[in-house]
Amino acid sequence: MTVSFADRANAIRALSMDAVEAANSGHPGMPMGMADVATVLFSDYLKYDPADPAWPDRDRFVLSAGHGSMLIYSLLHLTGYARPTIDDIKAFRQVGSPCAGHPENFELPGVECTTGPLGQGLAMAVGMAIAERHLNAVHGDDLVDHRTWVIAGDGCLMEGINHEAIGLAGHLKLGRMIVLWDDNDITIDGKVSLSSSEDVPARYAATGWHVVECDGHDEASIRAAFDAAIADDRPSLVRCRTVIGKGAPNKGGTSKVHGSPLGADEVAAARAALGWNHPPFMVPDDIRAAWLEAGRRGAQPHAQWQQRLAASDKAQGFAASGAPCDPAVLDGYIADLLANPVKVATRKASEMALEVINAAVPATIGGSADLTGSNNTLTKGMGALNAQDYAGRYVYYGIREFGMAAAMNGMALHGGVIPYGGTFLVFSDYCRGAIRLSALQNARVVYVMTHDSIGLGEDGPTHQPIEHLQSLRMIPNLDVYRPCDTVETAEAWALALARTDGPSLLALSRQNLPQLRTEAGMMSARGGYRLRTAGAARKVVLIATGSEVEIAVGVRDRLEAQGIGADVVSMNCTARFDAQEAAYRDDILPPDADVLRVSIEAGTTFGWERYTMVQGMRFGIDRFGASGPAEDVYAKFGLTPDAIATKIQERLKA
Numbered sequence: 001m002t003v004s005f006a007d008r009a010n011a012i013r014a015l016s017m018d019a020v021e022a023a024n025s026g027h028p029g030m031p032m033g034m035a036d037v038a039t040v041l042f043s044d045y046l047k048y049d050p051a052d053p054a055w056p057d058r059d060r061f062v063l064s065a066g067h068g069s070m071l072i073y074s075l076l077h078l079t080g081y082a083r084p085t086i087d088d089i090k091a092f093r094q095v096g097s098p099c100a101g102h103p104e105n106f107e108l109p110g111v112e113c114t115t116g117p118l119g120q121g122l123a124m125a126v127g128m129a130i131a132e133r134h135l136n137a138v139h140g141d142d143l144v145d146h147r148t149w150v151i152a153g154d155g156c157l158m159e160g161i162n163h164e165a166i167g168l169a170g171h172l173k174l175g176r177m178i179v180l181w182d183d184n185d186i187t188i189d190g191k192v193s194l195s196s197s198e199d200v201p202a203r204y205a206a207t208g209w210h211v212v213e214c215d216g217h218d219e220a221s222i223r224a225a226f227d228a229a230i231a232d233d234r235p236s237l238v239r240c241r242t243v244i245g246k247g248a249p250n251k252g253g254t255s256k257v258h259g260s261p262l263g264a265d266e267v268a269a270a271r272a273a274l275g276w277n278h279p280p281f282m283v284p285d286d287i288r289a290a291w292l293e294a295g296r297r298g299a300q301p302h303a304q305w306q307q308r309l310a311a312s313d314k315a316q317g318f319a320a321s322g323a324p325c326d327p328a329v330l331d332g333y334i335a336d337l338l339a340n341p342v343k344v345a346t347r348k349a350s351e352m353a354l355e356v357i358n359a360a361v362p363a364t365i366g367g368s369a370d371l372t373g374s375n376n377t378l379t380k381g382m383g384a385l386n387a388q389d390y391a392g393r394y395v396y397y398g399i400r401e402f403g404m405a406a407a408m409n410g411m412a413l414h415g416g417v418i419p420y421g422g423t424f425l426v427f428s429d430y431c432r433g434a435i436r437l438s439a440l441q442n443a444r445v446v447y448v449m450t451h452d453s454i455g456l457g458e459d460g461p462t463h464q465p466i467e468h469l470q471s472l473r474m475i476p477n478l479d480v481y482r483p484c485d486t487v488e489t490a491e492a493w494a495l496a497l498a499r500t501d502g503p504s505l506l507a508l509s510r511q512n513l514p515q516l517r518t519e520a521g522m523m524s525a526r527g528g529y530r531l532r533t534a535g536a537a538r539k540v541v542l543i544a545t546g547s548e549v550e551i552a553v554g555v556r557d558r559l560e561a562q563g564i565g566a567d568v569v570s571m572n573c574t575a576r577f578d579a580q581e582a583a584y585r586d587d588i589l590p591p592d593a594d595v596l597r598v599s600i601e602a603g604t605t606f607g608w609e610r611y612t613m614v615q616g617m618r619f620g621i622d623r624f625g626a627s628g629p630a631e632d633v634y635a636k637f638g639l640t641p642d643a644i645a646t647k648i649q650e651r652l653k654a
Contacts, residue, residue: 003290005219008043009035010274011078011283011291013247016070017270018280019092019099021261026093026101029244029257030068033216034151034182037240040222041180042075042294045230047146049298050080053109056322057305058298059146060112060128060414064121065153065182066102067259073099076110078288079295083108090281105413105441113413114441117433119159120406122179124437125150126169127410127419129177129235130385130395134365135416137391139318142308144416147230150179154192157181157200161433164403166235170208171398173387175233178226182216184244190255204237216240247274321363321416327494327522329360334490334520341515342486346508346546347450349489351376357493358382358393361418365411367395368422368448369404374510375422375450401427405434405447412443418497422448424456425465425507428472438503439477446496447505452482453602454634455547456510460627469507469545470607473574481573482507482601483524484531484549487517488572491524495576509547511630516549516570527576528588532556534565540648541589543569543611544600551634552600554641559648571611598648602639617651619644 012035020026042048047059063072070092077084084099091097098107102116112128115121129148136144156162169177181200185192201211210232214225222240229236245257248270262270271277278284283291309315333356344352358364358379365385368377378394385392397404401423408419428435428449438445454464473480481492481504489508496504516531523529528543532553540559544552549570556566569588571577577585589597589611597616599608605618612618621637634640638647 003286005039007287008290009039010247010276011287012038012071012074013274014271014276014278015074015077015089015281015283017262017267019070019073019089021264021267022090022280023093024261026070026261027067027259028070028262029186030065030153030182031071031074032248032252032257033184033242033244033246034068034071034240035246036217036219037180037222037242038071038075038151040219040226041149042079045226046149047298047301049302050110050295051299052302053081055302055305056415057144057146060125060148062112062115062121062125062128062148062150063103064115064119064125064150064156066115066121068153069099069101069103071151072103072111076108078283078291080292081110086281113410114437117437118153118155119161119165120434120437122150122152122156123161123165123403123406124410124413125177126165126174126403127407128414129169129174130172130407131411131414131417132176133174133390134385135321137389139314142312143314143318147176147178150177151182152179153182154184154187158196161402161406164400165406166204166207166209168397168400168403168407169235171387173208173233174235177235178229178238179236180238180240182242183239184242186244186253186255186258188255188259201237201239208234210234210236211239212236213239213241216242217246249273324500325361325363325418325497327498330356330490330494334487337486337490337515338518338520341518343512343514344486345510345512346483346485346489347374347376347510349483349486350448350493350506350508351379352486353490353493355379357497361497363416363418365393365395365417365419366421367397367404367419369397369401369427370399371423372396374424375448377420377422377448395421397421401430402434405431405438408445409434409438409441409443412445413441418444418446420446420448422450424451424463425449425468426451426463428468435472435478435503435505436475439475442477442501443503444500445503447503448508449505450508451510452507453509453547454621454625454637455602455630457630457633458627461624464625465603466621466624467604467606469601469603472505473607477502479504479573479575480507481505481524482546483572484546484570485513485515485517487515488524488570491522492572494522495525507546511547513547513550516553524572525576526580526584527573527578528569528571530567530588531570532568534567535560536563536565538565538567538590538595539652540564540566540596540598541569542566542598542600543571543589545571546601548600548602548639551639551641551644555600555645555648558641558645562649564649564652596648596651600639600644602634602637617648
């Protein structure tokens with residue numbers, strides 16, 4: 001007997017409501033409402049191969065409405081991916097199951113990115129579409145020619161990041177990006193009209209998008225809309241008018257199916273309404289076979305792509321674009337710095353390192369949120385990546401910090417490129433949601449955050465970071481570097497590029513800093529190391545970062561002149577230092593009770609007791625900053641060698 005379209009879509013609905021019911025937790029409404037749209041997409045439009053989820057030229061599918069995670073889990077299972085198995089789905093939202101409450105890219109091949117924080121999936125998809133167009137311009141249609149598809153809900157379109165993301169996509173004319181809007185008119189609180197009355201299609205059209213709509217439960221209407229989107233050279237929004245919880249006769253179309261199980265009675269009623277007379281988690285063989293056949297549809301284009309790759313004279317360059325970066329790319333540059341020290345701001349030192357990196361590593365794509373001249377992120381010969389030239393390597397993101405950070409996540413997850421982007425450190429607050437997802441998703445993104453302290457001077461408290469460094473260091477899997485000079489800055493870049501399992505953030509100074517490093521060796525790899533060793537008997541260990549390392553060296557000189565031995569430890573990355581073996585950490589920060597540990601950082605002192613211990617001293621700023629020349633602001637807060645040395649001597653005497 002022929003398997004109908006409705007049978008295939010209802011398999012998604014059944015698995016979704018069964019899994020949510022078993023977990024007594026989850027969102028059955030969206031998967032049930034978008035099952036028809038997803039069936040058309042995965043059966044006849046999406047280019048993918050379950051036998052090789054990492055095929056570079058596959059279409060990217062992003063479930064931006066990540067709360068409806070059972071939609072993607074059902075599709076992956078039905079189309080023949082190795083996982084999730086039916087047992088994985090039965091364990092939905094349970095510890096140990098890859099079917100987490102929201103899709104996580106590190107749990108299941110086929111999940112392109114981690115979604116759930118609404119709007120970020122769509123914004124990451126913009127980055128994926130940028131990467132596709134760039135790699136297509138570099139390697140040609142034979143090797144790179146795919147689309148980026150997104151399913152997004154009303155929440156994704158309401159979030160502020162949506163404004164940033166669609167504006168960038170429209171400006172860049174990313175015609176290979178298609179967003180399928182689940183227009184079901186429901187949020188958790190109830191009808192969308194409770195909170196919104198905007199004309200969403202008009203907003204998208206105003207930013208340069210093509211807009212088309214369909215009946216999200218009519219196969220022919222869905223196909224017609226998809227065909228129209230594919231034919232247009234602009235990014236497309238497909239308005240899919242759907243009923244949330246389609247098939248649930250009493251709760252469908254209401255917020256009762258958004259965020260909670262249907263309940264046993266409604267599940268039974270839905271089974272009857274759908275004509276799905278099968279036990280929970282059971283998909284009949286003929287329906288399963290039809291879905292598996294849909295999954296095998298990508299095998300032939302995949303094989304043809306492999307043949308084109310093997311015959312291409314660009315194959316080597318294509319493979320290299322996805323390879324790890326060799327940190328030795330900066331060895332010669334660092335050796336020259338050691339031989340010829342320079343005094344520059346670390347933001348300038350970053351630019352100097354990038355001149356070398358970008359010339360040697362064609363996979364890098366830089367950018368800035370409208371602060372290119374301040375972040376020093378543009379190097380010679382990069383060229384703008386824009387709608388006229390996707391082969392360019394520099395993205396002008398405009399004043400879109402959050403959108404930039406999310407797009408860089410998408411680029412990194414797409415593969416083939418290494419994104420970095422800049423803004424002021426204080427504006428990391430705008431990026432924070434995306435930075436957190438960089439870390440959670442193990443995405444190789446490099447954040448270039450300049451103007452990292454009160455050292456930026458006259459712009460004052462609104463622009464002077466205080467709490468930012470420590471709050472960023474608290475994010476798991478994020479390496480935060482605050483280099484003290486040109487050498488440490490180059491080392492931070494080398495380590496960030498060599499890393500493939502997570503993001504890095506460089507906090508860089510506006511003011512010029514002397515080059516304090518004169519010894520070779522990748523010392524920054526340890527996170528913290530002894531920059532200066534006590535001459536007299538060690539009584540003090542000075543722990544500093546960034547621009548305050550210069551101050552610490554000045555303090556040391558004053559203490560040594562008084563016969564007080566003092567080490568200077570440059571703690572450029574606390575996460576790396578914490579990962580060192582105990583013997584190394586104890587050598588750098590001796591546990592001796594008679595050695596006073598002192599931290600110096602032009603930011604909050606919160607958290608530094610971890611290294612100074614409670615009885616140590618912590619010099620920083622536990623209030624907002626002040627406007628004025630940098631040296632005057634440092635003096636106001638007592639962050640000078642004389643002021644700190646005096647207080648240390650007073651403590652030692654006491």
